[in-house]
Amino acid sequence: MERATLDFWVGLFVVAGLAALFALALKVGNMNSLATTQSYTVQAEFSNIGGLKVKAPIKSAGVVVGRVSDIRFDNQTFEAVVTMKLDKRYTFPKDTSAAIMTSGLLGEQYLGLDAGGDPKDLVDGDKIKLTQSAIVLENLISQFLYSKASDAPKADAAHVATPNSGAQP
Amino acid sequence: MQPKKNIISRIGHSVIDSIWMTGVATRFLVQVLWRSGTSWLRFQLIIKEIYASGVLSLVIIVVSGLFVGMVLGLQGYQTLQTYGSEQSLGVLVALSLVRELGPVVAGLLFASRAGSAITAEIGLMKTTEQLKAMEMMAVDPIARIVAPRFWGGVISMPLLAAIFSIVGVFGGYLVGVVLIGIDEGAFWSQMQAAVDVREDVINGVIKSVIFGFAITSIAVFEGFDAKPTAEGISRATTRTVVTSSLAILALDFILTAFMFRGI
Amino acid sequence: MPLESLLYPVSTDNLIEIRDVSFSYRDRPVLKGVNLMAPRGKVIAIMGGSGCGKTTILRLIGGQLRPSKGEVRVDGQVIHQLGVDDLYQARRKMGMLFQFGALFTDMSVFENVAFQMREHTNLSECMIHDLVLMKLHAVGLRGAQNLMPHELSGGMARRVALARAVALDPTLIMYDEPFTGLDPISLGVIGNLIRRTTDALGLTSILVTHDVHESLEIVDYVYFISNGVVEAEGTPDEIRSTKLPFVHQFIHGEEDGPVPFHYPAPDYAADLGLRSDS
Numbered sequence: 178m179e180r181a182t183l184d185f186w187v188g189l190f191v192v193a194g195l196a197a198l199f200a201l202a203l204k205v206g207n208m209n210s211l212a213t214t215q216s217y218t219v220q221a222e223f224s225n226i227g228g229l230k231v232k233a234p235i236k237s238a239g240v241v242v243g244r245v246s247d248i249r250f251d252n253q254t255f256e257a258v259v260t261m262k263l264d265k266r267y268t269f270p271k272d273t274s275a276a277i278m279t280s281g282l283l284g285e286q287y288l289g290l291d292a293g294g295d296p297k298d299l300v301d302g303d304k305i306k307l308t309q310s311a312i313v314l315e316n317l318i319s320q321f322l323y324s325k326a327s328d329a330p331k332a333d334a335a336h337v338a339t340p341n342s343g344a345q346p
Numbered sequence: 347m348q349p350k351k352n353i354i355s356r357i358g359h360s361v362i363d364s365i366w367m368t369g370v371a372t373r374f375l376v377q378v379l380w381r382s383g384t385s386w387l388r389f390q391l392i393i394k395e396i397y398a399s400g401v402l403s404l405v406i407i408v409v410s411g412l413f414v415g416m417v418l419g420l421q422g423y424q425t426l427q428t429y430g431s432e433q434s435l436g437v438l439v440a441l442s443l444v445r446e447l448g449p450v451v452a453g454l455l456f457a458s459r460a461g462s463a464i465t466a467e468i469g470l471m472k473t474t475e476q477l478k479a480m481e482m483m484a485v486d487p488i489a490r491i492v493a494p495r496f497w498g499g500v501i502s503m504p505l506l507a508a509i510f511s512i513v514g515v516f517g518g519y520l521v522g523v524v525l526i527g528i529d530e531g532a533f534w535s536q537m538q539a540a541v542d543v544r545e546d547v548i549n550g551v552i553k554s555v556i557f558g559f560a561i562t563s564i565a566v567f568e569g570f571d572a573k574p575t576a577e578g579i580s581r582a583t584t585r586t587v588v589t590s591s592l593a594i595l596a597l598d599f600i601l602t603a604f605m606f607r608g609i
Numbered sequence: 610m611p612l613e614s615l616l617y618p619v620s621t622d623n624l625i626e627i628r629d630v631s632f633s634y635r636d637r638p639v640l641k642g643v644n645l646m647a648p649r650g651k652v653i654a655i656m657g658g659s660g661c662g663k664t665t666i667l668r669l670i671g672g673q674l675r676p677s678k679g680e681v682r683v684d685g686q687v688i689h690q691l692g693v694d695d696l697y698q699a700r701r702k703m704g705m706l707f708q709f710g711a712l713f714t715d716m717s718v719f720e721n722v723a724f725q726m727r728e729h730t731n732l733s734e735c736m737i738h739d740l741v742l743m744k745l746h747a748v749g750l751r752g753a754q755n756l757m758p759h760e761l762s763g764g765m766a767r768r769v770a771l772a773r774a775v776a777l778d779p780t781l782i783m784y785d786e787p788f789t790g791l792d793p794i795s796l797g798v799i800g801n802l803i804r805r806t807t808d809a810l811g812l813t814s815i816l817v818t819h820d821v822h823e824s825l826e827i828v829d830y831v832y833f834i835s836n837g838v839v840e841a842e843g844t845p846d847e848i849r850s851t852k853l854p855f856v857h858q859f860i861h862g863e864e865d866g867p868v869p870f871h872y873p874a875p876d877y878a879a880d881l882g883l884r885s886d887s
Contacts, residue, residue, distance in 0.1 A: 180390070183393065186401045187396045187397050190401045191400075191501075191505060193505070194400075195508075197513075198504075201508060201547050
């Protein structure tokens with residue numbers, strides 16, 4: 178095969194391969210984890226993080242504004258310390274609250290930020306004071322059963338009272 | 347008692363032989379890498395080999411990629427439908443291809459087509475004494491014949507895997523959106539949200555590069571080590587395909603375990 | 610390792626000197642103390658039965674094998690003691706013709722002959738073109754320059770291989786069974802080419818062959834190898850008129866002699882059951 182033709186086909190092949198790679202990177206995938214946007218670090222403590230994982234998204238109004246970078250257990254307060262990296266483009270007031278939410282009914286968990294009204298903003302190294310832990314299914318169920326159980330005896334007491342009123346010492 | 351002894355000693359022999367063979371192969375590979383300087387300086391040699399392993403494999407890669415993508419689309423739709431998640435078909439197709447099927451299937455096809463061709467070429471050159479003739483002409487056959495084929499294969503493999511994946515995604519799109527009628531917007535947007543460049547695409551590329559190294563090393567070694575007879579060459583090409591395929595699958599498991607931990 | 614022999618190559622009339630060389634291939638002794646000299650400018654033949662070690666001698670001269678005992682000197686240098694670079698330098702002065710040509714199958718005839726020039730020299734394409742055509746013309750195949758090796762007949766392939774072997778004007782050419790499987794015309798052509806090339810370029814040629822008739826016509830000296838040693842040596846006339854039984858059997862193609870017709874077997878009659886051994 179002529180050198181020129183050979184070079185042409187090989188060149189075409191390499192270009193096609195690289196184009197495929199770029200297409201995969203840009204069109205098929207997203208560059209989220211590659212985004213080298215500036216970020217600032219904020220911490221929050223939770224009594225139960227449920228199924229929250231590192232790299233879980235942090236959303237406010239449903240839009241991803243950051244990622245969870247670290248989850249640790251504080252042996253003094255016996256609470257979970259969650260470190261998050263927030264996109265520098267978005268600032269939040271100092272009294273913003275953080276809650277652990279579930280996407281969908283049984284989906285993966287993420288951190289939701291609800292902006293407060295403080296004129297001062299959160300800066301790098303700050304701590305979010307208002308936190309709401311994850312809703313643990315077992316607690317929910319036992320709460321429900323307990324409230325159901327506490328409703329039923331009240332009705333019985335009304336019944337029992339009548340025979341009792343008769344026999345009073 | 348006698349037959350048992352023979353089987354055990356035969357197994358023992360073959361294990362020792364395999365280990366010894368691995369050692370020989372590693373030494374050979376180190377030599378190939380060491381003497382690769384010439385092939386890079388005379389890049390034309392490598393270009394010729396990229397043509398032989400890469401360009402000539404394009405047809406089978408593209409056709410297979412298309413069919414695999416289309417089958418993923420069909421099967422994926424069937425399964426997702428039971429959970430009412432047909433909109434996620436794009437995610438299914440893209441992730442399967444980019445993470446696993448792209449590198450692995452392209453690797454298997456590459457091993458069968460290009461790997462066996464490399465083994466046969468080198469083996470034939472050995473049989474017809476061309477390698478010896480080159481040695482006698484004071485030209486190092488490893489630098490001149492083996493190294494270009496090695497690098498040609500290593501460069502071609504990731505490119506072929508990427509082409510396989512993209513064609514597969516297109517195949518899934520054809521079946522899902524065009525044929526079945528899933529919403530085009532949902533198909534692409536969900537896919538884009540779920541497929542991450544660093545986690546998925548780059549890991550897939552890393553896999554295909556490693557597979558490329560493995561397949562080409564095996565192909566080149568088997569060719570160089572083949573017995574200089576017709577039977578020897580045929581055995582060597584068979585061994586290339588079998589060993590490469592097993593290596594791909596084993597490496598795939600190891601790499602997947604490392605890369606996709608806890609996700 | 611005698612350093613002097615490397616610094617001051619002893620120049621002698623013999624291009625090749627093989628002294629007392631022994632070689633074994635995996636416990637099987639192939640050569641047991643062989644002595645062989647090849648003077649410059651001469652054509653030497655090495656003959657013997659199959660598997661007697663003739664090709665091994667060529668490999669020893671080319672430095673592809675190392676003798677277990679003895680010394681192989683090429684142009685004054687002990688070949689098997691050279692480092693890799695020196696060995697490659699030494700090989701540039703040697704040409705080798707393999708049994709079936711061993712042409713590079715993915716290159717044309719022209720490119721095969723040009724191979725060494727392109728690899729080892731910085732000659733311009735123009736010069737290489739002319740040199741290649743000259744070499745091809747010498748073997749009569751200038752018109753075949755664009756053919757591929759698989760399009761050549763056996764004789765033609767061997768002639769191209771000869772052109773390739775002399776591409777860089779070596780001082781030594783080794784021929785491994787150059788006459789095998791050729792028709793009578795090609796035999797004559799190759800034989801004449803070997804003699805003419807040697808004389809015209811002032812080379813030394815070593816021929817390993819079975820072909821008695823053709824080689825005795827063109828060589829200056831013959832070595833006979835049998836059982837790992839040199840059984841006989843001499844000029845073609847001496848060899849033709851020798852009384853040595855082995856050589857005589859070989860030269861005249863006798864059915865039975867020192868190399869027996871019958872593979873060792875027990876008594877014939879007993880084997881057929883005609884005679885009972887009691």
